Structures are given as structure tokens and as C-alpha cells.
Amino acid sequence: MEKFEVIVVGAGLAGLSAAYALAQEGVEVVVIERGDYPGAKNVTGGRLYTRPLQNYLPELWKEAPFERPVTNEIVTLISSDKSLTLRFRSDEFARPPAHSYTVLRGTLDRWLSRKAEEKGAMLVTKNRVDDLLKKDGKIVGVLAGGEELGADVVIACDGALSLMAEKAGLRSPGSPHDYAVGFKEVIELPAQTIEDRLGLKGQEGAAQLFLGDLTGGKFGGGFLYTNRSSLSLGLVIRIKDLAEGNPLKEAPTFLDEFKERPEIAPLIAGGEMVEYSGHLISEAGFSGLIRPFADGLLVAGDAAGFSLNVGLTVRGMEFAVASGVLAAQAVKQAREKKDFSATSLSAYQTLLDDSFVLKDLKTFQHAPAFLDNPRLFQHYPQMTGDLLQSLFTVGLEPKQKFSTTIREKVSWSEAWEILKDLRKGLKV
Ligand SMILES: Cc1cc2nc3c(=O)[nH]c(=O)nc-3n(C[C@H](O)[C@H](O)[C@H](O)COP(=O)(O)OP(=O)(O)OC[C@H]3O[C@@H](n4cnc5c(N)ncnc54)[C@H](O)[C@@H]3O)c2cc1C
Incomplete structure (x- = not known):
């Protein structure tokens, strides 16, 4: 031998x-x-x-x-017909060696x-x-x-x-509870197009995470990373959740529908898909x-x-x-x-x-329990969208105070549920 x-x-x-x-x-x-x-x-x-x-x-x-140093961190909450995007940009993340890179x-x-x-x-x-x-x-x-x-x-x-x-x-x-499956496409586009569409300065890059309706309320989320001349676009859904629902939806369908969303379609328009992949990821943490x-x-x-x-x-x-x-x-x-x-x-x-490996895994040992909450994946993105819709709308009737609108949209029982979820979040 x-x-x-x-x-x-x-x-x-x-x-x-x-x-x-x-x-x-x-x-x-x-x-x-x-x-x-x-x-x-x-x-x-x-x-x-x-x-x-x-x-x-x-x-x-x-x-x-x-590929690109990530200087722009973007988080988008998606409900059926609305979305809210938070964008954070940092010069410090651009200084070499950069904090993180797309690969x-x-x-x-x-x-x-x-x-x-x-x-x-x-x-x-x-x-x-x-x-x-x-x-x-x-x-x-x-x-x-x-x-x-x-x-x-x-x-x-x-x-x-x-x-x-x-x-x-x-x-x-x-166990299907502890694993998610990820689907990803790499979509080629000219570097300048990526920079224009994502609002990036030169070689800088962006990482965008999506939460909400794209997974149909199931545990998971979407991602978009800018490479030099391509975008990595995908989503992740927990396997246990994929096996639930009536009728059952084929996992790749979620990605197809995600690509048609108004938040995504203009970013990938005219691009050529050069790679398609799927893989398991453990969500169990520590x-x-x-x-x-x-x-x-x-x-x-x-x-x-x-x-x-x-x-x-x-x-x-x-x-x-x-x-x-x-x-x-x-x-x-x-x-x-x-x-x-x-x-x-x-x-x-x-x-x-x-090492940082076990120290970080231990520090964030409560993260999987916090994320294992269906309200994060549908209710909160929908509630936030509905509330912002009302706050931004100026209609036929005289406009009521913001505080009145908020009280209408967020009842006491709702506020209590939010507090309970925040309490779990404080452990993370
Ligand atoms: C959709 C998705 C998104 C992710 N996003 C991020 C991210 O943005 N940032 C991040 O840091 N991590 C991310 N991760 C996690 C990250 O990709 C993994 O943690 C990382 O790839 C682990 O590397 P590895 O070398 O341990 O395993 P792998 O990269 O999976 O390598 C395992 C290798 O073993 C080979 N192999 C398996 N079985 C055999 C066998 N029997 N004989 C011979 N070869 C074998 C495989 O072919 C493979 O090449 C993501 C994962 C997924 C699925």
C-alpha cells in the first residue's frame, strides 16, 4: 500500500x-x-x-x-410589493488591506x-x-x-x-433543521455597468443581503456580491422549510422569482449567466x-x-x-x-x-435560535413596508400625525411581540 x-x-x-x-x-x-x-x-x-x-x-x-474590496454594506427588507434598503459605506473598509473582499x-x-x-x-x-x-x-x-x-x-x-x-x-x-441549501448564479456584466448600477466608486465593491418575501416566509435570505466583472446572486433556504408548504415549490424557482423582482431585475439586465451552482450550508453554528x-x-x-x-x-x-x-x-x-x-x-x-474560530462561534452561539423565527422572514419586512407606505403617503384626506399612524400600524400586542423578539436579539 x-x-x-x-x-x-x-x-x-x-x-x-x-x-x-x-x-x-x-x-x-x-x-x-x-x-x-x-x-x-x-x-x-x-x-x-x-x-x-x-x-x-x-x-x-x-x-x-x-475580486473587489467591499466598501458598501447593503441590507434590503422585501415584502410582497415593497422594499426598504439600508446602505452603509465606509472609507475605512476601502483602505488596504481591505476588511473583506468578494471572491x-x-x-x-x-x-x-x-x-x-x-x-x-x-x-x-x-x-x-x-x-x-x-x-x-x-x-x-x-x-x-x-x-x-x-x-x-x-x-x-x-x-x-x-x-x-x-x-x-x-x-x-x-438534520434538515440544521442545514440550508444555497443557489447561486454568476452573471457577467461590464465592470463599468456594475459600478454605475450599484453606485460604486471605481474598483470598490458591494455586499447586499435580502430578507423577506423572496423566501416566501421561509428561513433564509438572498445575497448579491459585486465581482470585478460579474455579480454573484443567490439565495439560501433551510431544508426543513423547503419540505413544507402546499403546494411544494421547487427550490430553484425561488431564485428565478427573485431575479424578476424590481430590486434585482435592473441590476442584472443584459447580463450573461456564466455559472450556476447549489450547495449545502450548516446553519447550526456552535x-x-x-x-x-x-x-x-x-x-x-x-x-x-x-x-x-x-x-x-x-x-x-x-x-x-x-x-x-x-x-x-x-x-x-x-x-x-x-x-x-x-x-x-x-x-x-x-x-x-x-483561535478566533471557536471564540467567534461561541460568542454568537445564540444567533441560530434568534434567527429561527418566522416573523423575521415575512412579518417584519411586511410590517415595515406597510408602515413606511403610510408615513410617506400624502392622500386626499388631511394627514394624521406620524405618531397616530405608528400606533395604528403597531398595536400594543404587536409592540409586545417586538419586545420579546428584541430580547432574544440582545443575546446575540
Ligand atoms: C450559498 C452559500 C453562500 C455562502 N456565503 C459565504 C460568504 O459569503 N462568506 C463566507 O465566508 N462563507 C460563505 N459560505 C460558507 C463557505 O462557502 C464555506 O464555509 C466554505 O466553502 C468552506 O470551505 P471548506 O474548504 O471547508 O469546504 P468546501 O469548500 O465545501 O470544500 C470541500 C471540498 O471537498 C471535496 N470533497 C467532498 N467530498 C469528497 C470526497 N469524498 N472525496 C474527495 N473530495 C471530496 C469537494 O469537492 C470540495 O472541493 C457560503 C456557503 C454557501 C453554500
């Missing part, structure tokens, strides 16, 4: 970061990826927060093929794989890992393409529904975390549950990079001791506990 020091399963950001960090320490590492090339099967909305990465492969990010995974992951290969990592694509090899209860390699490959350590970076973590007994099959180590195995990135949606920010990519690098550090320590047991590899857990 051919044997390597480390086998990484999955060439996403977690797997490639682990491979890069290991290869630069002279560790023999092979990455096995089922896609045609790194990035081919990877989906993100599209924004990477780069500041948390300053301590993780810092030399790399200066030359990474990012295209086909470009970013391929570039990172080349960097890892330059350091000495081996990459095998179009090859699916089907199983873990075990000996005396320890993981000693993988079964890929019918071939047995041995390793001192396997690092599972195989994404949100990690088969490897499941095979190792670290996670059980996911409560969805698994033990990320076993005898001969580490788990990083989405595979370990490291993703976090707190409404205003959606994060997963920088967790993937950081956890990949920390997994590499844990392997390095285990290698020095020549001990790849679970006890030795548990140093990974300590490294994670001390």
Missing part, C-alpha cells in the same frame, strides 16, 4: 490551507479532490473577511486573486492549489475518497478510486456533509460543532461545522483557512512526538479553542 505522511480529503479552502501549511514545513502531503479542479465543486456567496486571516498564511493574502471560488481555490503545489504538496483531482481505512480502531488511510492509500494522519476537509467525519463516527447524518479529532484523523472547515450566519454577516471561508492551518500545526506537533493518537492530536482542539 502506498503511504504518505498526510492525506487531505477535499481541495477547498480548508484542505488547501492545511496542505500549504504542511508542505512549507516539509511534510509529505497529498490532497485528494473529487472535482475536475479545485474550486469546481465549491460554492460561496462570495465574501471573505481577511482581517482574521492576518495570522494565518499572511504572506499569501497580499497577492490573492480577490470567486473557481479562481481563488485554483490559485491556492497552485501555491500549495509550489510548496511541494501533491494534488490528485477527479478522484473521490470513498472510505477511511481503519486498523485496530485507528484511521490509517483512505480508500480512493478503488485504491488503498496509507497515511499517518488523514485531514477531512470534505465540506458540510462530511462523509469522512461520519465514517469516523464523529458526526451523525445531518451547537453543530463536532469533536474534530480521532486516532489518525483531524477534521477542518465546513466538515467540522465551522460556519456562522448571524444575519448581518455570513462566515465560513476564513474559518476554513484558519482551521486548515491549525490542523497542520497539530500534525506538526504530533509528528515531532511520532504520536498520531487521538490524545496527541487533541492539541488541535486547544489550538481551535484559542
Whole structure:
């Protein structure tokens, strides 16, 4: 049986970061990826927060093929026939290195794989890992393409529904309550058109999140990110909610209808759809975390549950990079001791506990419970739209005081419900 020091399963950001960090320490590492090339099967909305990465492969990010620095944060509440948009712009977000950048995974992951290969990592694509090899209860390699490959350590970076973590007994099959499915189109447009339509200064970029009627009251929301010469447009809906409703609506229909909304149609008019993708995303946050180590195995990135949606920010990519690098550090320590047991590899857990990855996931552990509220996805966007409609309208009759209109639209029982929801929000 051919044997390597480390086998990484999955060439996403977690797997490639682990491979890069290991290869630069002279560790023999092979990455096995089922896609045609790194990035081919990877989906993100599209924004990477780069500041948390300053301590993780810092030399790399200066030359990474990012799309646009995000200087404009836009949030839009959508009801059936109205919408309210809040826009925040910051010069500080534009100053290099910018706070966050839009990215295209086909470009970013391929570039990172080349960097890892330059350091000495081996990459095998179009090859699916089907199983873990075990000996005396320890993981000693993988079964890929019918071939047995041995390793001192396997690092599972195989994404949100990690088969490897499941095979190792670290996670059980996911519940539809804890996962959402995301659909995304990349729509090409000239850079100048994007800048004009989104009101952007030069190379600056925007990130826009949508909440409300676009998901038909279901848990989820929409997103739009500006790349150099394309827009990433998509939406996310929780799987449990997709399976409810009569009649059932096909998930991609939500995206088709979203594209026809007056808030979106003019932005994408004349654009060419060059990519369509769908992917799972964990919405469980801290409560969805698994033990990320076993005898001969580490788990990083989405595979370990490291993703976090707190409404205003959606994060997963920088967790993937950081956890990949920390997994590499844990392997390095285990290698020095020549001990790849679970006890030795548990140093990974300590490294994670001390990092922003677990600290942020813990800080925002109440976010999933706060977001698990149907009123956020239909009632509040509708109520806000109706209230603003009344405040802005000057009709035939003499206009009443704003306070009277507000009292009419927001009853005492409604105000009480709002207070209860705000109280939950204060935990986030
Ligand atoms: C719609 C959507 C929007 C998102 N928006 C954002 C955002 O704006 N910002 C953000 O930071 N995060 C966002 N995320 C989350 C982010 O994309 C993930 O956290 C990130 O991609 C995780 O990287 P990863 O390397 O852990 O996993 P992945 O990128 O999923 O990589 C896993 C890799 O493993 C490979 N693989 C799987 N199984 C096998 C196997 N058996 N054998 C070989 N290879 C295998 C896959 O092909 C894939 O290449 C979003 C996710 C979705 C779905």
C-alpha cells in the first residue's frame, strides 16, 4: 500500500490551507479532490473577511486573486410589493488591506492549489475518497478510486456533509433543521455597468443581503456580491422549510422569482449567466460543532461545522483557512512526538479553542435560535413596508400625525411581540 505522511480529503479552502501549511514545513502531503479542479465543486456567496486571516498564511493574502474590496454594506427588507434598503459605506473598509473582499471560488481555490503545489504538496483531482481505512480502531488511510492509500494522519476537509467525519463516527447524518441549501448564479456584466448600477466608486465593491418575501416566509435570505466583472446572486433556504408548504415549490424557482423582482431585475439586465451552482450550508453554528479529532484523523472547515450566519454577516471561508492551518500545526506537533493518537492530536482542539474560530462561534452561539423565527422572514419586512407606505403617503384626506399612524400600524400586542423578539436579539 502506498503511504504518505498526510492525506487531505477535499481541495477547498480548508484542505488547501492545511496542505500549504504542511508542505512549507516539509511534510509529505497529498490532497485528494473529487472535482475536475479545485474550486469546481465549491460554492460561496462570495465574501471573505481577511482581517482574521492576518495570522494565518499572511504572506499569501497580499497577492490573492480577490475580486473587489467591499466598501458598501447593503441590507434590503422585501415584502410582497415593497422594499426598504439600508446602505452603509465606509472609507475605512476601502483602505488596504481591505476588511473583506468578494471572491470567486473557481479562481481563488485554483490559485491556492497552485501555491500549495509550489510548496511541494501533491494534488490528485477527479478522484473521490470513498472510505477511511481503519486498523485496530485507528484511521490509517483512505480508500480512493478503488485504491488503498496509507497515511499517518488523514485531514477531512470534505465540506458540510462530511462523509469522512461520519465514517469516523464523529458526526451523525445531518438534520434538515440544521442545514440550508444555497443557489447561486454568476452573471457577467461590464465592470463599468456594475459600478454605475450599484453606485460604486471605481474598483470598490458591494455586499447586499435580502430578507423577506423572496423566501416566501421561509428561513433564509438572498445575497448579491459585486465581482470585478460579474455579480454573484443567490439565495439560501433551510431544508426543513423547503419540505413544507402546499403546494411544494421547487427550490430553484425561488431564485428565478427573485431575479424578476424590481430590486434585482435592473441590476442584472443584459447580463450573461456564466455559472450556476447549489450547495449545502450548516446553519447550526456552535451547537453543530463536532469533536474534530480521532486516532489518525483531524477534521477542518465546513466538515467540522465551522460556519456562522448571524444575519448581518455570513462566515465560513476564513474559518476554513484558519482551521486548515491549525490542523497542520497539530500534525506538526504530533509528528515531532511520532504520536498520531487521538490524545496527541487533541492539541488541535486547544489550538481551535484559542483561535478566533471557536471564540467567534461561541460568542454568537445564540444567533441560530434568534434567527429561527418566522416573523423575521415575512412579518417584519411586511410590517415595515406597510408602515413606511403610510408615513410617506400624502392622500386626499388631511394627514394624521406620524405618531397616530405608528400606533395604528403597531398595536400594543404587536409592540409586545417586538419586545420579546428584541430580547432574544440582545443575546446575540
Ligand atoms: C450559498 C452559500 C453562500 C455562502 N456565503 C459565504 C460568504 O459569503 N462568506 C463566507 O465566508 N462563507 C460563505 N459560505 C460558507 C463557505 O462557502 C464555506 O464555509 C466554505 O466553502 C468552506 O470551505 P471548506 O474548504 O471547508 O469546504 P468546501 O469548500 O465545501 O470544500 C470541500 C471540498 O471537498 C471535496 N470533497 C467532498 N467530498 C469528497 C470526497 N469524498 N472525496 C474527495 N473530495 C471530496 C469537494 O469537492 C470540495 O472541493 C457560503 C456557503 C454557501 C453554500
